[in-house]
Amino acid sequence: MLExxxxxxxxxxxxxxxxxxxxxxxxxxxxxxxxxxxGKSTLSYVLAGRAGYEITGGTIRYRGEDxxxxxxxxxxxxxxxxxxxxxxxxxxxxxxxxxxxxxxAQRRARGDSELDAMGVLxxxxxxxxELKVSEEMLKRPLNVxxxxxxxxxxxxxxxxxxxxxxxxxxxxxxxxxxxxxxLVAEGVNALxxxxxxxxxxxxxxxxxxxxxPDRVHVLSAGRIIKEGGAELAHELEARGYEGIVxxxx
Amino acid sequence: MAAVETREKVSALxxxxxxxxxxxxxxxxxxxxxxxxxxxxxxxxxGEPDWMLEWRLGAYCRWTGMRxxxxxxxxxxxxxxxxxxxxxxxxxxxxxxxxxxxxxxLLETYNKLGIPLSEQKLxxxxxxxxxxxxxxxxTTFKEKLNEAGVIFCPISEAIRxxxxxxxxxxxxxxxxxxxxxxxxxxxxxxxxxxxxVPKGVRCPMELSTYFRxxxxxxxxxxxxxxxxxxxxxxxYLEGCTAPKRDENQLHAAVVELVALDGxxxxxSTVQNWYPGDEAGKGGIYNFVxxxxxxxxxxxxxxxxxxxxGSAITWKYPSCILRGDNSVGEFYSxxxxxxxxxxxxxxxxxxxGRNTRSRIVSKGISAGRAQNTYRGLVSVxxxxxxxxxxxxxxxxxIGKQCGAHTVPYIESRNPSARIEHEATTSKIAEDxxxxxxxxxxxxxxxxxxxxxxxxxxxxxxxxxxxxVEAQKLVGIxxxxxxx
Numbered sequence: 001m002l003e004x005x006x007x008x009x010x011x012x013x014x015x016x017x018x019x020x021x022x023x024x025x026x027x028x029x030x031x032x033x034x035x036x037x038x039g040k041s042t043l044s045y046v047l048a049g050r051a052g053y054e055i056t057g058g059t060i061r062y063r064g065e066d067x068x069x070x071x072x073x074x075x076x077x078x079x080x081x082x083x084x085x086x087x088x089x090x091x092x093x094x095x096x097x098x099x100x101x102x103x104x105a106q107r108r109a110r111g112d113s114e115l116d117a118m119g120v121l122x123x124x125x126x127x128x129x130e131l132k133v134s135e136e137m138l139k140r141p142l143n144v145x146x147x148x149x150x151x152x153x154x155x156x157x158x159x160x161x162x163x164x165x166x167x168x169x170x171x172x173x174x175x176x177x178x179x180x181x182x183l184v185a186e187g188v189n190a191l192x193x194x195x196x197x198x199x200x201x202x203x204x205x206x207x208x209x210x211x212x213p214d215r216v217h218v219l220s221a222g223r224i225i226k227e228g229g230a231e232l233a234h235e236l237e238a239r240g241y242e243g244i245v246x247x248x249x
Numbered sequence: 250m251a252a253v254e255t256r257e258k259v260s261a262l263x264x265x266x267x268x269x270x271x272x273x274x275x276x277x278x279x280x281x282x283x284x285x286x287x288x289x290x291x292x293x294x295x296g297e298p299d300w301m302l303e304w305r306l307g308a309y310c311r312w313t314g315m316r317x318x319x320x321x322x323x324x325x326x327x328x329x330x331x332x333x334x335x336x337x338x339x340x341x342x343x344x345x346x347x348x349x350x351x352x353x354x355l356l357e358t359y360n361k362l363g364i365p366l367s368e369q370k371l372x373x374x375x376x377x378x379x380x381x382x383x384x385x386x387x388t389t390f391k392e393k394l395n396e397a398g399v400i401f402c403p404i405s406e407a408i409r410x411x412x413x414x415x416x417x418x419x420x421x422x423x424x425x426x427x428x429x430x431x432x433x434x435x436x437x438x439x440x441x442x443x444x445x446v447p448k449g450v451r452c453p454m455e456l457s458t459y460f461r462x463x464x465x466x467x468x469x470x471x472x473x474x475x476x477x478x479x480x481x482x483x484x485y486l487e488g489c490t491a492p493k494r495d496e497n498q499l500h501a502a503v504v505e506l507v508a509l510d511g512x513x514x515x516x517s518t519v520q521n522w523y524p525g526d527e528a529g530k531g532g533i534y535n536f537v538x539x540x541x542x543x544x545x546x547x548x549x550x551x552x553x554x555x556x557x558g559s560a561i562t563w564k565y566p567s568c569i570l571r572g573d574n575s576v577g578e579f580y581s582x583x584x585x586x587x588x589x590x591x592x593x594x595x596x597x598x599x600x601g602r603n604t605r606s607r608i609v610s611k612g613i614s615a616g617r618a619q620n621t622y623r624g625l626v627s628v629x630x631x632x633x634x635x636x637x638x639x640x641x642x643x644x645x646i647g648k649q650c651g652a653h654t655v656p657y658i659e660s661r662n663p664s665a666r667i668e669h670e671a672t673t674s675k676i677a678e679d680x681x682x683x684x685x686x687x688x689x690x691x692x693x694x695x696x697x698x699x700x701x702x703x704x705x706x707x708x709x710x711x712x713x714x715x716v717e718a719q720k721l722v723g724i725x726x727x728x729x730x731x
Contacts, residue, residue: 073689088680093704
């Protein structure tokens with residue numbers, strides 16, 4: 001599904017990723033853990049194609065294709081989804097309007113017919129109840145005045161709605177209390193499927209108690225310094241990043 | 250069919266008129282330049298009564314002593330008023346034989362707006378041979394209005410058929426002497442719309458120039474007069490979201506609204522005239538005077554405008570809040586892209602007691618455009634308890650455009666309460682990225698964000714209009730990010 005080889009990337013001329021290699025197969029959930037400033041978010045933005053995140057070396061293959069050759073919106077239409085750490089507010093655009101616009105843009109790009117407002121609403125409703133996204137929330141402007149939990153639930157709702165093939169969750173646990181975290185994790189787990197790959201980026205092990213990964217990669221200073229199974233997350237929790245970094249050095 | 254008869258009558262009259270250049274009845278255009286003779290010619294062509302001719306001549310005489318205003322933040326080459334044409338008969342523009350002869354860019358826009366083929370032809374000035382749909386629509390429309398006693402016709406027709414009504418109100422809101430462009434319009438106005446809604450009548454439908462027969466023939470000096478008698482209500486839609494095919498560069502329209510006791514007028518405009526090309530060449534100069542008079546107690550006038558076209562927009566739809574408890578509203582979206590210049594806003598003149606006004610202005614600048622909000626809120630000594638709330642928001646796209654806010658506030662009554670809020674923002678990179686990541690392309694993302702920014706104003710538009718206006722917002726900003 002995703003094959004990253006010796007990836008180097010820079011932001012504002014400063015190299016942040018210094019040779020990351022990573023392979024995620026369909027059906028797998030991988031966790032990327034690492035201290036602040038290790039390059040976790042940079043990796044997610046590079047995968048999504050954000051402007052200003054410059055690839056200076058290496059390759060990214062996605063389903064056999066060179067991902068870096070695609071514009072961000074093309075990546076989205078081809079099934080790359082990034083649940084953001086800080087979902088953005090768009091004043092005056094209701095959440096439902098945004099969902100409809102996005103869903104139809106993706107469908108158009110794939111050559112599918114567009115859905116009318118009722119068609120979109122039906123699909124949204126089917127997913128919204130489980131994530132406790134109310135009708136009232138759908139009528140409010142996108143993310144404007146939403147609580148931290150509401151914003152993250154809406155990200156997962158979008159993930160459910162767009163049915164991506166590769167879902168990247170960037171610090172989805174940040175700013176969530178334990179109930180909200182469980183709700184979000186359940187939403188994510190419900191989307192685990194043999195056809196879907198997930199990359200869960202997190203600072204803390206907490207989230208991984210609920211979303212149990214197949215593989216854990218520890219990112220430090222732009223390199224993956226340690227890899228292992230789900231148990232690696234527990235080791236990190238016990239020893240802290242410093243210990244692991246020392247071992248690797 | 251009345252229109253054809255009218256035209257025949259008019260040309261018959263014109264034939265009798267003995268001025269040097271009129272003898273040739275085939276002539277459809279007055280010579281270049283403006284003079285007393287030209288004013289007489291226009292009046293004669295329209296078969297106007299003497300009082301109307303006198304009115305025009307008075308305006309012309311006044312205009313010759315006036316100077317073009319230069320206080321607006323717009324720059325354009327000097328207009329040579331003696332080198333322009335002031336009268337061209339509708340038939341003058343040769344009809345195109347098919348859509349193939351029409352500028353493909355124009356057609357592209359029509360398609361994006363989803364305008365049906367028959368209407369595209371009409372808008373683009375292509376000869377339409379078959380009876381097209383809106384003729385029958387227009388007929389049923391007229392019957393309904395007749396039943397309600399509403400008068401809705403070209404102003405040239407009203408001058409002949411309802412002279413007492415026209416004389417009573419014409420020039421009472423925008424006096425002949427008001428300003429350079431209004432005075433010019435008074436002298437040479439080509440045609441326009443007249444609406445009268447009788448006492449206590451709620452106009453049974455939205456009135457739109459679009460449905461008025463001959464609507465496309467009003468020309469560059471349009472004149473509109475709308476009167477809502479006591480307790481009447483009318484909603485009027487001006488313009489069309491499709492770009493007008495138009496070779497005239499200078500437009501100077503005048504719109505007057507009169508609301509008597511308890512009456513309400515809602516006036517909505519979507520202006521999408523040719524803005525000039527991406528290099529700033531060509532485009533319409535739009536110098537408009539629009540003013541509403543809340544003459545009666547408890548009356549209300551509401552302006553909503555979506556201004557996306559024209560190279561230069563100079564326009565300040567205003568409300569004179571004369572009647573006690575009267576209400577004035579101004580909701581505006583002004584989009585300027587490439588080299589467009591917009592200087593637009595409103596005046597709220599509080600004369601009566603307990604008068605209230607609300608101003609919501611959304612200015613969007615992109616490319617190298619300059620967008621100015623210019624507004625006046627004035628509270629006169631007798632206007633006890635006047636209230637105003639003004640909100641001016643500017644959105645900038647790119648680094649080479651400008652947004653300017655020039656609010657004037659005058660209060661001569663201590664009980665007045667005036668609030669002014671202003672913001673300036675940019676489309677944030679993270680907003681754009683968020684949209685892109687969800688599969689929405691750059692241009693659609695800009696349109697979505699800008700429509701969100703304008704939402705408060707778009708909501709004021711009648712439903713069908715709002716949908717088209719939303720699309721138009723996107724189209725006007727194409728190529729603004731990239």
